Amino acid sequence: xxxxxxxxxxxxxxxxxxxxxxxxxxxxxxxxxxxxxxxxxxxxxxxxxxxxxxxxxxxxxxxxxxxxxxxxxxxxxxxxxxxxxxxxxxxxxxxxxxxxxxxxxxxxxxxxxxxxxxxxxxxxxxxxxxxxxxxxxxxxxxxxxxxxxxxxxxxxxxxxxxxxxxxxxxxxxxxxxxxxxxxxxxxxxxxxxxxxxxxxxxxxxxxxxxxxxxxxxxxxxxxxxxxxxxxxxxxxxxxxxxxxxxxxxxxxxxxxxxxxxxxxxxxxxxxxxxxxxxxxxxxxxxxxxxxxxxxxxxxxxxxxxxxxxxxxxxxxxxxxxxxxx
Amino acid sequence: xxxxxxxxxxxxxxxxxxxxxxxxxxxxxxxxxxxxxxxxxxxxxxxxxxxxxxxxxxxxxxxxxxxxxxxxxxxxxxxxxxxxxxxxxxxxxxxxxxxxxxxxxxxxxxxxxxxxxxxxxxxxxxxxxxxxxxxxxxxxxxxxxxxxxxxxxxxxxxxxxxxxxxxxxxxxxxxxxxxxxxxxxxxxxxxxxxxxxxxxxxxxxxxxxxxxxxxxxxxxxxxxxxxxxxxxxxxxxxxxxxxxxxxxxxxxxxxxxxxxxxxxxxxxxxxxxxxxxxxxxxxxxxxxxxxxxxxxxxxxxxxxxxxxxxxxxxxxxxxxxxxxx
Numbered sequence: 001x002x003x004x005x006x007x008x009x010x011x012x013x014x015x016x017x018x019x020x021x022x023x024x025x026x027x028x029x030x031x032x033x034x035x036x037x038x039x040x041x042x043x044x045x046x047x048x049x050x051x052x053x054x055x056x057x058x059x060x061x062x063x064x065x066x067x068x069x070x071x072x073x074x075x076x077x078x079x080x081x082x083x084x085x086x087x088x089x090x091x092x093x094x095x096x097x098x099x100x101x102x103x104x105x106x107x108x109x110x111x112x113x114x115x116x117x118x119x120x121x122x123x124x125x126x127x128x129x130x131x132x133x134x135x136x137x138x139x140x141x142x143x144x145x146x147x148x149x150x151x152x153x154x155x156x157x158x159x160x161x162x163x164x165x166x167x168x169x170x171x172x173x174x175x176x177x178x179x180x181x182x183x184x185x186x187x188x189x190x191x192x193x194x195x196x197x198x199x200x201x202x203x204x205x206x207x208x209x210x211x212x213x214x215x216x217x218x219x220x221x222x223x224x225x226x227x228x229x230x231x232x233x234x235x236x237x238x239x240x241x242x243x244x245x246x247x248x249x250x251x252x253x254x255x256x257x258x259x260x261x262x263x264x265x266x267x268x269x270x271x272x273x274x275x276x277x278x279x280x281x282x283x284x285x286x287x288x289x290x291x292x293x294x295x296x297x298x299x300x301x302x303x304x305x306x307x308x309x310x311x312x313x314x315x316x317x318x319x320x321x322x323x324x325x
Numbered sequence: 326x327x328x329x330x331x332x333x334x335x336x337x338x339x340x341x342x343x344x345x346x347x348x349x350x351x352x353x354x355x356x357x358x359x360x361x362x363x364x365x366x367x368x369x370x371x372x373x374x375x376x377x378x379x380x381x382x383x384x385x386x387x388x389x390x391x392x393x394x395x396x397x398x399x400x401x402x403x404x405x406x407x408x409x410x411x412x413x414x415x416x417x418x419x420x421x422x423x424x425x426x427x428x429x430x431x432x433x434x435x436x437x438x439x440x441x442x443x444x445x446x447x448x449x450x451x452x453x454x455x456x457x458x459x460x461x462x463x464x465x466x467x468x469x470x471x472x473x474x475x476x477x478x479x480x481x482x483x484x485x486x487x488x489x490x491x492x493x494x495x496x497x498x499x500x501x502x503x504x505x506x507x508x509x510x511x512x513x514x515x516x517x518x519x520x521x522x523x524x525x526x527x528x529x530x531x532x533x534x535x536x537x538x539x540x541x542x543x544x545x546x547x548x549x550x551x552x553x554x555x556x557x558x559x560x561x562x563x564x565x566x567x568x569x570x571x572x573x574x575x576x577x578x579x580x581x582x583x584x585x586x587x588x589x590x591x592x593x594x595x596x597x598x599x600x601x602x603x604x605x606x607x608x609x610x611x612x613x614x615x616x617x618x619x620x621x622x623x624x625x626x627x628x629x630x631x632x633x634x635x636x637x638x639x640x641x642x643x644x645x646x647x648x649x650x
Contacts, residue, residue: 025431025527028365029356040353040365042431057565060515106367111333202350 107200122250408593432525
C-alpha cells in the first residue's frame with residue numbers, strides 16, 4: 001500500500017497552475033506503488049497520475065526515470081507519458097517533495113498469473129527492452145550482482161534469525177554466483193522489477209508496465225530471470241516450468257535469446273532470487289513513521305533460492321528449457 | 326485515510342459476475358472515507374465506487390443507507406446512485422464482508438472553505454433535506470442529544486487526561502443541553518456528518534454529497550448546526566460569523582428556517598460540538614489492527630464547545646444572526 005502525503009485543494013491548485021492541464025475535477029489518493037504517494041488526477045484535459053516521491057527515492061535519479069518513461073512512450077511502448085509543465089520540466093515540487101504528473105494507464109494487474117499472462121508478460125518485457133534501445137540515460141544497477149556481498153554483510157544475523165545456518169548458505173551462494181555470473185551478455189535498459197503488480201492487462205493482453213523506479217543498465221536476460229521468479233512460481237513454492245517456457249516463448253516473439261543467454265537463465269534466476277531475498281531481508285522490520293509499507297517476506301525468496309540452488313547442484317537441470325550445461 | 330481490504334482480480338471478477346456492468350478495466354484502492362474500503366472501478370459500462378464495509382458499520386443498517394442514496398438520487402439530489410445486481414439487490418458480499426457499488430461522482434472537496442463555499446454547502450444541505458422528504462426508511466440518531474450523557478459516562482477520565490477539570494465542565498454542559506434542547510422543530514432525514522471532506526464542488530458550486538453513513542432522523546436545524554461547526558470555524562479557533570450567515574442564507578435559498586429554528590441554532594451548535602467532541606474522545610487512542618485511521622483531535626471540538634458555552638453565558642450573543650433570546 002502506498003505511503004501517503006495529504007495534499008489540499010489549495011496546494012493542488014497552486015501546483016497545477018504551472019501546467020496547461022486546466023482545472024482539476026477529480027483528485028483522489030490511490031493505493032498504488034510502495035515507495036510513493038500516488039493520486040488519480042482528472043482535469044479538463046484528461047486523466048493523470050500525480051506522484052509525490054517520498055524518501056527512499058533519490059531525487060537526483062528522478063530525471064533518469066522520467067526521461068526514460070518519456071523515451072519509452074515516444075518509442076511506442078505502453079508506459080505512462082510524463083507531462084511537462086509550461087517551462088518544459090517533467091519534475092516539479094509539491095509540499096517540498098519531488099513530484100511529477102504522468103498519463104493515466106487503464107488496465108488491471110493480476111494476482112495469480114495464468115500461462116497466457118506469463119507469455120504476454122514475457123512479450124511485454126522484450127518490447128520494453130527493444131523500446132529502450134538508444135535511450136541516452138544511464139544508471140548503474142545498485143542492486144546488481146556486484147553489490148550483493150556488500151548488501152549481505154550487515155544482514156548475517158538477520159538471516160540467522162530467520163533460519164539457523166542460513167548465513168553460511170547465502171555466503172556459499174554468493175560465492176558461486178560471483179564465480180559463475182555471466183559478464184558478456186547483451187545489456188541495455190532493464191525494468192528490474194516487473195512483478196505482476198507492475199503489469200496491466202486488458203482483455204488478457206499485455207497493456208502497460210508501471211513503476212520504473214528500479215530501471216537501470218544490466219543484462220536483458222537478467223530482467224527476464226527476475227520475471228521468471230516473480231511470475232512462474234506456484235503458491236506452494238514449486239517452479240512452474242510450463243509457465244517459464246511460455247514466458248520465454250513470449251519474450252522471444254519480439255527478441256530471440258542467444259544461446260549464451262538461454263544457457264545463463266538458470267544462474268541468472270538464482271541471482272535474481274538472491275537480489276530480492278537480500279532487499280527484502282534489509283527492509284524487514286524497517287518501519288517508516290506515519291506510513292504503511294507492507295514488507296514482503298524474505299523467506300519467500302529464500303525458498304526460491306533453494307529451488308535454484310538444488311537445480312544447480314543437480315548439474316544443470318533443464319529448468320528453464322535451456323540446454324543442459 | 327481508508328481502512329483497506331485487498332481484493333484480487335479473481336475476486337473482483339467473481340463479484341462483478343452478479344452485475345450487468347461488463348468487464349473491469351480499472352480497479353484501484355482509493356483513500357476516501359474513514360470507515361470503509363473504497364475502490365475506483367471502471368467497467369465497459371461506466372465509472373463506479375466499490376465500497377467494502379469494514380467493522381464499525383452495522384450490516385443491518387446498510388439497507389437504510391443504500392436505499393436512502395437511491396431515493397436521493399432518484400429525487401434529483403447529487404448523491405451516488407447504488408447499482409443493483411441482476412437480482413435487484415443493492416447490497417452484496419465480497420471477502421465475506423458487505424459490499425456495494427455506487428456511481429462515481431466527480432468533484433473536489435475543499436480543505437479551507439471560503440464564504441462562497443459555505444453558502445453553497447448550506448444550499449446543498451437544504452437540497453438534501455428537501456430531497457429526503459418522504460423517504461420511507463427510518464433510523465434513530467444513536468449519537469443524538471439523548472445519547473450524550475451515556476456516551477460521556479465512561480469517558481470522564483479520558484476528558485480529565487486531556488484537561489484537568491474538563492469532566493465537570495462537560496457534565497455541566499450536558500445538563501444545560503438536556504434542559505434547553507429543542508424538541509418540536511421540523512425533523513426528517515439528516516446527513517449528520519456533512520463536513521467539508523464529504524462535499525464535492527465543481528467550478529465553485531455544490532456538486533455532490535458523499536458518506537451518508539451517519540444519516541438518520543433528527544432536527545433539520547441540527548444538521549445545519551453540525552455544518553456551522555464544521556465549516557465556519559477558522560483555523561485559529563474563532564467562529565466566523567460571516568461564513569455562518571452565508572451558510573444560513575444559502576440554506577434558506579431552498580428551505581427557509583422558522584423563527585424557532587433560527588432561535589435554536591445557538592444551542593443546537595453547542596450540542597453539535599458536544600456530539601463530535603464525545604465521539605472523537607471515544608475514538609481517541611482506539612487502534613484498529615492492520616488499518617490506518619487518522620483519529621481526529623477531540624480538543625478541536627472542546628474549543629468549539631468553549632466558544633458556544635461562552636456565547637450562551639453572555640446571555641444569547643447574536644452568534645448566528647439569530648434574534649437575541
